[in-house]
Amino acid sequence: MRRISRREFLKFCSYFGLAAVLPVDLSGSKREGFIRPPGSVEEPVFNNLCYRCGLCFKICPAKCLKPVSFTDSVKSWGSPHIIPREAGCLRCGSCSRVCPSGALQSVPPEIVKMGTARIEKERCLVWTRQKECLVCLEYCPVGAVILDEKGRPEVDPGVCVGCGLCEQNCPVPGKKAAIRVTALGEKRYYLKEKKYR
Amino acid sequence: MSGSVFSRAKRKLPWRRLTQLVVLILFILFLVRTKFPGPGKLISPVFFRLDLFLAVTSFFSSGYRTGPFWPLLFLVIAVVVFGNFFCFWICPVGSSLEFAGFIFCRRRWRVGWKLPFWFRYFRFLLLGLMILISPFSLVGKLPYLAWLFDPFVITVRALVFGGGWLVFLLVLFVFSITFPRGWCFNFCPLGAFYTLIGRIYPKPWLRQGKQNAAHQSERIS
Numbered sequence: 001m002r003r004i005s006r007r008e009f010l011k012f013c014s015y016f017g018l019a020a021v022l023p024v025d026l027s028g029s030k031r032e033g034f035i036r037p038p039g040s041v042e043e044p045v046f047n048n049l050c051y052r053c054g055l056c057f058k059i060c061p062a063k064c065l066k067p068v069s070f071t072d073s074v075k076s077w078g079s080p081h082i083i084p085r086e087a088g089c090l091r092c093g094s095c096s097r098v099c100p101s102g103a104l105q106s107v108p109p110e111i112v113k114m115g116t117a118r119i120e121k122e123r124c125l126v127w128t129r130q131k132e133c134l135v136c137l138e139y140c141p142v143g144a145v146i147l148d149e150k151g152r153p154e155v156d157p158g159v160c161v162g163c164g165l166c167e168q169n170c171p172v173p174g175k176k177a178a179i180r181v182t183a184l185g186e187k188r189y190y191l192k193e194k195k196y197r
Numbered sequence: 198m199s200g201s202v203f204s205r206a207k208r209k210l211p212w213r214r215l216t217q218l219v220v221l222i223l224f225i226l227f228l229v230r231t232k233f234p235g236p237g238k239l240i241s242p243v244f245f246r247l248d249l250f251l252a253v254t255s256f257f258s259s260g261y262r263t264g265p266f267w268p269l270l271f272l273v274i275a276v277v278v279f280g281n282f283f284c285f286w287i288c289p290v291g292s293s294l295e296f297a298g299f300i301f302c303r304r305r306w307r308v309g310w311k312l313p314f315w316f317r318y319f320r321f322l323l324l325g326l327m328i329l330i331s332p333f334s335l336v337g338k339l340p341y342l343a344w345l346f347d348p349f350v351i352t353v354r355a356l357v358f359g360g361g362w363l364v365f366l367l368v369l370f371v372f373s374i375t376f377p378r379g380w381c382f383n384f385c386p387l388g389a390f391y392t393l394i395g396r397i398y399p400k401p402w403l404r405q406g407k408q409n410a411a412h413q414s415e416r417i418s
Binding site: 041045047051054055059061067099101102105 | 231233242245251255258261263334335340341344353354358
């Protein structure tokens, strides 16, 4: 039997390595639908336009911006997103003022919409235990949390801006609040049309 | 030849050091002042607006270029006309590495060997690779990776986030103390870009200077 030389072995290893690596989709992400800061451009452009300079993280007064981790998404790695449970957005627009790349555009705070809050009724203290808790109602800056005829909180998706202050201050213990914000219904800035919609 | 060139460089050294110091202070000041309610739209990210490497790669990978680009245009024209002065006069990261070497470097810290000369081509390789792969982020599924190698991004992220980024920056500093401006000469893609642009066409006044220097050296020999 012919013995394999070191050179041949290394060549084989490199081919094998290439064959293993090439089909891997580097953009593959475990998480989708990040809640982006106000005035973000549309998602595929955002990932490629953002410099990941870190100035938006630095200036944010609420410290609500967190970098996307490598394990969450390779494509969005290092870019800013909001984790509402940790801190909600004040819609001050500072992040878009310092953004050097244009991935965050200045938009008036009145038209900002980063997502929509939704009440998880099975966790909400009012819905499940009929307790008098209306923290989300108190913290909502736009009055999107309304009460039904029995005094239970509901979210008006048309009014909600997805700032996440309700989720941040929800007294339900644990990582999951009873009111949760998702990127559903978010508005983005479209550079081609120069419109925030 | 080298005598004249070196004497001219030596004459400029105090001015270069002063400029570097001023720019470095401005860089730190801008970073410290980047807090709510924040300075104007142009002032705070001014150093990123001078970053040709990020501007080009992000343009190729996203297809868009936004924001005022006249600071970059002025700088590129100046580099074409005067040669690459960015790295040794303007760049705050290069200045801080140089000052760190100036302050901390002791002969006993230096390793006994030098990096091979071909190592200096690595930064051009990195620059070319990043520019070549950036369109694949636009048309394909490749993530935008150029930011990982940008000196401004590394520095600002290290100062904002700390952790791994700070360790990375410290490694760069130690490397640049051991091999003077090791990062700039061997790895920095931004510096490589400005070096290439600075060589676009031969500058008559620089050529004249070199001829004079050559003439002097001939006379000496």
